[in-house]
Amino acid sequence: MWFNRMTLEVWFDTHQFNVEYDIGESAVKFLTVDDLDIDLAEVALRYGHHTGDPKLKECIATQYSGLTGGQIVVTSGGSEGIFALNSALLKPGDHVVVEHPNYPSLYEIPRSLGCDVSFLPLIFENSFKPDLDRLESLITPKTKLISLTHPNNPAGSMISEDELRRVIELVEKHDVYLMFDETYRDLDFSDPLPTAASLSRKVISLSTMSKCYGLPGIRIGWLATQDQFILDSILTIREQITIANNSVGEAIALHVLERKESFLERSRTHVKKSLQLVSQWVENQPQIEWVPPVAGVVGFPRFKEEITFDPEDFYKLIAEKYKTFVIPGRCFEMDNRYFRLGFGATHDEIEQGLRNFETALGDAG
Structure with missing residues (x-):
């Protein structure tokens, strides 16, 4: 690596x-701490739960129809979630399809793990929307993971719910995983998509407090999935790197999400x-x-x-x-x-x- x-x-x-x-x-x-109207005086500066504070996980899970707090892993920002999922799921020689342009970690980490990466291009002339026929053509017997981001960073483009459901049909058909980055879901100017992890056990949803809430400094993100193997594998990776999240960041995240x-x-x-x-x-x-x-x-x-x-x-x-x-x-x-x-x-x-x-x-x- x-x-x-x-x-x-x-x-x-x-x-x-x-x-x-x-x-x-x-x-x-x-935001500043003053913007939050929060009292942090009683927050214990101790090691936290390895998959995140239980109250915070239950609060996050309310966004995902049918999921519980036990199907959430709170991470040190979205970046750790990307690293942990890729590290848990991929091995050298695996194939990954990544929507492009996208946040670079989504393709740099698979490359660093020795994987082959194919780009699903988002074209200016097509309003930066993915060609789903092209997506299916990129899937090979070695494909392990597809990574999409909607709303997209940096393009600000979106797929429809029908398109999301078609992508999920593809990953189920080909028995691959979908990492769906929903970081900007709460800043959709129309009707937001359903949370992808609620729709299939082959999907892992990624999100964070950084972008929509203006709280990158607390370094809190999360992964949500119905797949217990993925949850266990992510925990294994976390215990080798961060172990737990910062307790102040988790307290702030819970405070904000309760007033979402x-x-x-x-x-x-x-x-x-x-x-x-x-x-x-x-x-x-x-x-x-x-x-x-x-x-x-x-x-x-x-x-x-x-x-x-x-x-x-x-x-x-x-x-x-x-x-x-x-x-x-x-x-x-x-x-x-x-x-x-x-x-x-x-x-x-x-x-x-x-x-x-x-x-x-x-x-x-």
Whole structure:
């Protein structure tokens, strides 16, 4: 097992703390402890339950029809969930199909485990929606796992419930597992999909407190599945790395999820207005085109082919000179004309960041 640094995280580590206007972030505005109205004085700073606090697990399970707290594993953010599931399920020589573009860990970890990875491409001209016939054609006798993310990061695209159910028919037909990343499910601007883990024992749902709630600092995510083998295997992996979650983070997650709708309503109201701001801006940029996001808090615009500047030079220019942050397409193994544009920050930060972007375009020519 050998890991390379993720290009995405290298870009974050290089620039994120040196900029003032972050319009590449994939979460809603980060909350503070003061925003939570929580008393943490009595939280015991001890080792916790290895699969997560039982009350927190039961609270999470209410999102999954037919599942109980015993079918939830709370993890140290969504990232540990991705690592633990892949490590528990895959061995060298296995085959994995990953929707692309996507969060890089979803394909980097299988590669590091010695697996063959095939991309299911999400195409700009097809509104970044997967071709399910193409998906089935990618499945081989060695395929062990299919990984999809909806709402998608970085594209903000969605599949329908009928399409989700067709994917589940495929994984059941071919006896493979589906990891379905539902991180942005609560920021679907229409009707959210049913939770995928509720629909089949071949599905593992992934989610986190980081994105929709603005709480990446508490490092709490989870996996949900009906499959006991998967649950036991994930526990085995966790006991070799993190063992348990941080008790303060679990207490905050429980507090917020018990008041879920009030926190989400604030996020949804903010994101809808932010998307309007960004959409109006993109429409007025002759060098940029995009597929408008239908859910989540990110989009994936691209510079038109006729630009005369190097996109990489531009991304460095706006980060270093204008203290403004977006994510280059190369961080997702995509053409660098694409870039991730986030709209979870404050409206003032978004507006100034977009002004800086436009000014930098003038500099770039």
